[in-house]
Amino acid sequence: MLEDLKERGFFQQSTHPEELAKRLKEDRICCYIGFDPTADSLHIGHLIPLMGLAHMQQRGHRIIALMGGGTAMIGDPSGKTEMRKMLTEVQLQSNIEGMLPQMERFLDFSGDAILINNTEWLRNLNYIDFLRDIGRHFSVNRMLSFETYKIRLETGLSFLEFNYQLLQAFDFLELNRRYNCNLQMGGDDQWANIISGTDLIRRVERKDAFGWTYPLLTTSSGKKMGKTEKGALWLDPKRTSAYEYYQYWVNTEDLDVEKFLALFTFLPMNEVRRLGQLQGADIREAKQRLAFETTAIIHGKEIALQAQEAAHSLFSRTAKSDKSNVPSTTIAEEGFVNGLDILELFLQTGLCKSKGEARRLLAQGGIYINEERIENPVYYLGKSNLQDGEILLRAGKKRYHRLIIKN
RNA sequence: GGGGAGAUACCCAAGUGGUCAACGGGAUCAGACUGUAAAUCUGACGGCUUCGCCUUCGAAGGUUCGAAUCCUUCUCUCCCCA
Numbered sequence: 001m002l003e004d005l006k007e008r009g010f011f012q013q014s015t016h017p018e019e020l021a022k023r024l025k026e027d028r029i030c031c032y033i034g035f036d037p038t039a040d041s042l043h044i045g046h047l048i049p050l051m052g053l054a055h056m057q058q059r060g061h062r063i064i065a066l067m068g069g070g071t072a073m074i075g076d077p078s079g080k081t082e083m084r085k086m087l088t089e090v091q092l093q094s095n096i097e098g099m100l101p102q103m104e105r106f107l108d109f110s111g112d113a114i115l116i117n118n119t120e121w122l123r124n125l126n127y128i129d130f131l132r133d134i135g136r137h138f139s140v141n142r143m144l145s146f147e148t149y150k151i152r153l154e155t156g157l158s159f160l161e162f163n164y165q166l167l168q169a170f171d172f173l174e175l176n177r178r179y180n181c182n183l184q185m186g187g188d189d190q191w192a193n194i195i196s197g198t199d200l201i202r203r204v205e206r207k208d209a210f211g212w213t214y215p216l217l218t219t220s221s222g223k224k225m226g227k228t229e230k231g232a233l234w235l236d237p238k239r240t241s242a243y244e245y246y247q248y249w250v251n252t253e254d255l256d257v258e259k260f261l262a263l264f265t266f267l268p269m270n271e272v273r274r275l276g277q278l279q280g281a282d283i284r285e286a287k288q289r290l291a292f293e294t295t296a297i298i299h300g301k302e303i304a305l306q307a308q309e310a311a312h313s314l315f316s317r318t319a320k321s322d323k324s325n326v327p328s329t330t331i332a333e334e335g336f337v338n339g340l341d342i343l344e345l346f347l348q349t350g351l352c353k354s355k356g357e358a359r360r361l362l363a364q365g366g367i368y369i370n371e372e373r374i375e376n377p378v379y380y381l382g383k384s385n386l387q388d389g390e391i392l393l394r395a396g397k398k399r400y401h402r403l404i405i406k407n
Numbered sequence: 408g409g410g411g412a413g414a415u416a417c418c419c420a421a422g423u424g425g426u427c428a429a430c431g432g433g434a435u436c437a438g439a440c441u442g443u444a445a446a447u448c449u450g451a452c453g454g455c456u457u458c459g460c461c462u463u464c465g466a467a468g469g470u471u472c473g474a475a476u477c478c479u480u481c482u483c484u485c486c487c488c489a
Binding site: 015154155156219220247250251252254255256257280281282283284287311314315316354355356357358359361363364365366373396397398 | 435436438441442443444445450451452453454455457484485486
């Protein structure tokens with residue numbers, strides 16, 4: 001089963017590889033991943049851990065999703081350039097509430113799976129006891145040698161953040177004591193934190209504990225995953241619409257398609273490989289499948305289909321054009337009578353962030369009305385632009401928006 | 408506690424009295440080429456009622472005809488010593 005997930009791309013490194021493989025195969029083990037509630041929605045950076053846990057659950061293991069309500073009050077310095085801004089407990093709580101329903105799209109908490117917040121044991125921790133029981137097992141010399149702190153040792157690392165590792169290790173120990181949890185997974189940036197935990201358990205409890213990290217992804221051309229012109233790609237449809245989400249995946253680089261299918265969908269590997277083998281323009285089929293599957297996991301099949309249809313109607317020449325699912329804005333006919341300033345319109349529909357940007361876009365030939373480029377900077381939209389009671393706006397190559405006129 | 412360095416636009420980073428909306432790089436966006444791909448080339452990249460105006464260079468005051476650049480105070484960060 002470890003092989004299985006390795007093949008899907010979920011393996012970067014682990015402690016005790018042979019022993020871990022054996023345990024995963026022969027026993028039902030309990031594993032956990034921590035999630036820091038830094039925002040009220042998950043984003044695609046969380047997908048690999050979520051998929052990782054989901055795979056474990058599907059293969060019969062017991063899973064724990066640990067919400068880091070306590071640790072997030074500290075902020076993990078691993079691999080970061082600077083300190084994170086501190087969140088209040090109220091914010092953290094509401095963030096957690098936003099993330100929960102999203103997690104349930106991946107994980108089933110109806111059985112013995114556990115969802116727990118580490119404030120439960122961190123909040124009222126006694127400092128002296130903690131130092132004496134836990135702190136004494138940590139060597140500062142060793143901690144300082146970890147790669148994750150390298151950057152921060154140059155730019156500055158506060159004691160507050162330096163403690164993060166101890167708390168995460170303590171989390172693992174606590175979960176081990178409570179639920180006999182003996183595997184922690186996470187992104188490879190968590191490696192140092194994870195092995196601190198396994199070491200602690202082995203030392204204090206004299207029990208087996210394992211760590212397993214996932215690779216940190218960049219796209220083939222080296223870009224960070226999940227960044228768009230609007231920022232992060234969120235799972236919350238209020239922040240990132242299903243259509244945008246679909247579009248992000250359909251625009252995956254050729255070289256990443258197979259890797260992403262394996263990581264971000266539950267398609268069987270033979271299907272993944274078949275799709276990955278497609279060449280040239282055919283690979284679009286694979287990208288559409290990827291986009292559909294990933295969108296369906298989060299937003300449901302129905303919504304994913306709508307997003308797919310919207311994309312088809314805009315980008316496929318042959319398809320019949322059902323544009324009803326393309327993002328749209330409706331305005332009343334009265335507002336339309338005197339003509340609408342095109343720049344103003346692009347601002348209001350969110351296609352541009354400012355009028356300056358709209359002007360620039362227009363000057364560069366990136367503004368299209370009903371697929372026709374507009375060159376005139378003082379263009380007003382009127383009735384003559386209407387096609388079936390609506391107007392199709394386009395910014396650049398592929399950002400579309402429908403303007404619906406209602407009387 | 409003592410001494411030193413620093414805070415510039417999304418990020419990195421020049422600039423040390425006018426020629427600075429601020430060099431350069433990255434990111435981003437647009438155009439061309441394509442397959443809603445990558446690479447490449449070209450251009451853009453604070454805001455606006457855009458031949459001009461307004462707001463930016465950690466914060467607040469001050470000097471000056473004029474400051475990101477000088478002075479004062481404050482906030483924060485880093486380094487060295489204790």
